[in-house]
Amino acid sequence: MAAPMSSVGKHSGDRPANTTSFQKKTRSKLISIAGTRPSVQNGQLLISTGVTSLDYVLGGGLAVGTVLLIEEDRYDSYSRMILKYFLAEGVVCRHELFVAAAQDHPNDILQELPDPILDDIAFPKPMEQHRPSFEPQDNLDAMQIAWRYQNLPKVQSALASSSRFGHYYDVSKTMEPEIRLTAKCHRFYAPEHHTKSSPTHSPMLESYSALLKSLQDVIQREGFDVAAPMSNSRNILRIGLHSLGSALWGDDLCCRDNPTQRHALTNFLYGLRALLRSSLSVAVVTLPSHLIQNTALMDSITRLCDNAIALESFKGSERETNPLYKDYHGLLHVRQVPHLNCLSSQLPDHKDLAFKLKRKQFTIERLHLPPDLSERVSRVSRGELAGAAMAGSGCGSGSSGNKHLDF
């Protein structure tokens, strides 16, 4: 029975002794890298953001070479969570990471990564090389009826999980340091790069130009450039930029209606996108858009990024007590989807999405009104209806209409 070997791109070093030398013909010229898959729509190489429902909203995943802009919610809880999911997915898929932040040190962000759920991810653990043959005796009393299944791992998945696309994470636990240290991380902490240099008239702020320079160095040094000589092992660089545009980066975009250097951030994003298009990397940028007063500038920032979503959490607003929203933690608005190498893009079916952060999953669902099962349906006051109509304007379900037709 012929056992075909793996194609170019997978580790060719470990060839088991009893396989033949038949080689499977590669049917595409795509580089096959762990943790990626080609898109079914346009053949782009996609990676997972770490949140499977967000992958679905973005049309299968994030295309390599693009930027995802996340407009932060008011207290930066959920956008930070998505950034951590993105980086944790990078660790699980063995990609390289680059984290830049101005508020907290990147090490703090890296220490808060959520724990992946699957058991049999093949991480190089130096201690446990073999099956647990030397378990202590008291474990036998663990299960009384189903004792034959004691030694099996708790969660099983079909194949080697690192070749899967999209994993699940447990938010209540943080990732083990051994797992985290298997991935190579580059860090950029903005206050460390703050130098009192003479203000030469550059179109970008010094913190942004230092960040761009650092990114360029990492990409060229580690060989993520597409133009670099083709080697067998290519990898993806995942770039996470936290809270770009906030005052701690030295930018007064959030402070004023007419910032003094209005094109600093837009120039940076332009340079970032050019850098990404010519390398195997993906960037996720979070931006405190609720502080930006200038809507024209916000629009141009959105245009310069490929994917753009906005998170609006209910915490602290009057929507928190609205019974419509009691199942969800916030709304998710898709501001832009990219059209890469094609004329039109895949728009999401539903525009009214709401998200909810559960312990093991970050779900994004279509916002729908709960069924109105109360007996006093026809006597709902006008005030409540007005609130419901304002919020559910895109919902499409008819319960926000008048209730006079009650049979």
Place this chain on the structure above:
Amino acid sequence: MLPELLQGSEGGGFLIIKDSTCYSGRHLLRSFISAALKREEAVHVLGFEVSEEELKHGLKGSATERLHFHNAYVDPLGWTDCPPFTVNQFTLKDLEHLFNQTSQSKPAILVIDSLSWIMRHLSPPFVCRTLQQLKKGGAVRTVIGLLHSDMHQQGVVGSVCHLATSVITVSPGGRGDEAVAKTTRRLKSGKVTQDGEIFSIKEDLSVIITQGKPSLPGPKGAEAEELEDPTVNLTFNLLLSDQEREAKEKLALPFVFSKEKKTALLHSGPGSGRILYEPDAADDYDQEDPDDDLDV
């Protein structure tokens, strides 16, 4: 939540009191100062807006030894030859130098009166950066700042409050000297809690929380009543008594082997067969294309 913040049990925070022309937050600020002095902590005050006498009015005599007032009221912009404290000295190095001059055992509390004054004369990104450095570094334990929300653009207020761990917004209350305080607090775990209280400040600068919250968040009490215990009022018994539980545990289950047989079955010895399976490339079939013949 206001009493907890006044206690100041957790350090390392940045607290902002946001006020407006309708109600001044300086009374609350002085309550914070007096509470800190009562806790025997050293307090450094950068006073830009009011003079020293006015700020110290009402504070007890003995405690004011620990209060170090840096007089920026007299000459904040350095127009005279030797100003005591200018606004340009609001940098991390100068402030640390200031703290080191007064010898103390533990880090102090820095009170800024007011942040708005500093923001008028220094650029907001610079102020935010300095505040972040103060918050992160070990020079001070807590930073308390007074911010006049109607003096700045919304973006500036938002940017500074974004850095803060707690924000107290004060506004006039219903009657007399009562005021409403809405507190937003960000805990280290990332959780955000909010609260609203009506308070009033007495002569000796202690804060009294009066009963009656300004706006209740919603009928949350109704939900708790609906969850009843389903095991009550049944015609059959769902629970076990102690005797019954013992009897249940003593029951011998089928297929229960002795310990030796169990271990023999569980841990297969070196001689028995073992299945080693490594998933091949051929097993990794595409879910959308099982026959591998579509041209995607």
